[in-house]
Amino acid sequence: MLKPILLLAAGSLLPLAATAQVDTVRASTLPPAQQAERLYNSGVAKFNQKSYRAALQDFDRALAAKPDFAKAYYNRAAVRYELQEYQPAVQDYDAALKLDPASGTAYFGRGQAREALKQPAEAEQDYSKAVETNPAYAPAWYYRGALRFEKGEYKAAKADFEQATKADPTYAYAWHDRASAERQLQEYPAAIQSYTRALTLQPELLPALLNRAGTRRRAGDLKGALQDYTQYLQKKQDNPIAYTNRGAARYEAADYKGAAEDFGRAIELDGAYAFAWNNRAAAFLKLEDYKKAEADASKAIALNPQYAEAYLNRGHAREMLRNPDGACQDWRKAAELGLEIGTSYAANSGCGE
Incomplete structure (x- = not known):
């Protein structure tokens, strides 16, 4: 999912203080509000340059000069989010919302931070407040x-x-x-x-x-x-699940050779992918290549000893390879693992008689 972090637009700088011309004395100190605005704009610029530590310092100084600067709290929270300082970010969003309770973006930002803190219920509440405040805010x-x-x-x-x-x-x-x-x-x-x-x-x-x-x-x-x-x-081309899924679709379309090729490609990409080994075994059964089917099902079982479908498929392969005892053993194991059809195959093949 995307993670949009939105900085509130910087306000325009206030006019500079007039310069005194009496003798050689010069007035160079900005009023606190104007100084805070200048530091705020500097922080926004540094945030946009991804200079997060420098931006944090500017927002700190802006808030020291103007403690009720809601947008500075909001943007400092955004910086802290980027620095993965999630709890301090929540605290800054809290301060921003006390000063500006109608800030939908602040609710949204706090929701993001709370998600990062593994607090989904609180995050959902914040997103709800965000849409109540601004229904047009899609994120x-x-x-x-x-x-x-x-x-x-x-x-x-x-x-x-x-x-x-x-x-x-x-x-x-x-x-x-x-x-x-x-x-x-x-x-x-x-x-x-x-x-x-x-x-x-x-x-x-x-x-x-x-x-x-x-x-x-x-x-x-x-x-x-x-x-x-x-x-x-x-x-x-590096996604074994995609090859497995296309192989399953090809299997359903009765293209068993194509299915076996796709499952094989998935195995090449991930040799521990038991699902692909079992599926290729099923394709080999359809292609009447029972030795390969038995080998693939055995590999799937080695990777996952609780894989009921693999026991079922190996049972079919062993039945065709004239190994009735092995087939019965596999079908019973499949049934034991919850695949009831294994019991039917065992019964129909006279297992235990």
Whole structure:
């Protein structure tokens, strides 16, 4: 997720104090309010240059000169957030809000800091105050939606993401996460449209392409899913999950050779990926290459001894390799691990008779 940190706009500098011309005496000290304004503007400039420690010093001095300077508290909080000093940032946002209770951006910033402190409930409250104060502020809707999504409150999350996209129709991440909420709600056509909108706004948002592929697969559009997986893999070849997912789609489309190749590519990228080993075993079963199927299922079991589906597949391979005792043992193990169909296979094959 994006983390927008917004500095309040710097006020224009006040006119410099008049210079005295009596004899050789010169008045050079600025009034405290004017000095604070000058230091504040200097701090903003340094923040924009990512010179955070120097900016912090300027905001410290500005607040020393003008303790009721709300914008300086807000911007010092933003600096402290960047420095990962989250609790001091919260304290500065508290001070800013005491001076300016209607600052929606201060509520939002405090919510960000509280999220960083692993305080999601408090962060959600701040985002709620931010949208109450400024309903047009899209990031507050977005981040509250993200927190609700993480809690499994998909309807509420979707509503928040919808508000974010209304407030800012160009907010690609909000469209993406709105689609993910719709997907969780099994609203697949809407999710596909939302992922497509995110990709239109930000073509290089590759998670949207990968998630749209998965949504199309769930909706039964294997052709569209395969197109999306292939387009994703043309741009990013180091993701074993993407190869595994395309392999699963190819398997469902009865392209077992292509599926085995994709699972193999996933294994090349991550040799400890038990899911890919088991899936390739299933593809080899369809290709009637039972020795390879047995070997791959055994590898999956070695990586995850509790992998019920791998025992089931190895049982099938061993049955075809004329190893009935081994097959029965595997099917019973699959049933023991919660895959009841293992019991049916064992019974139908006369295991134990």
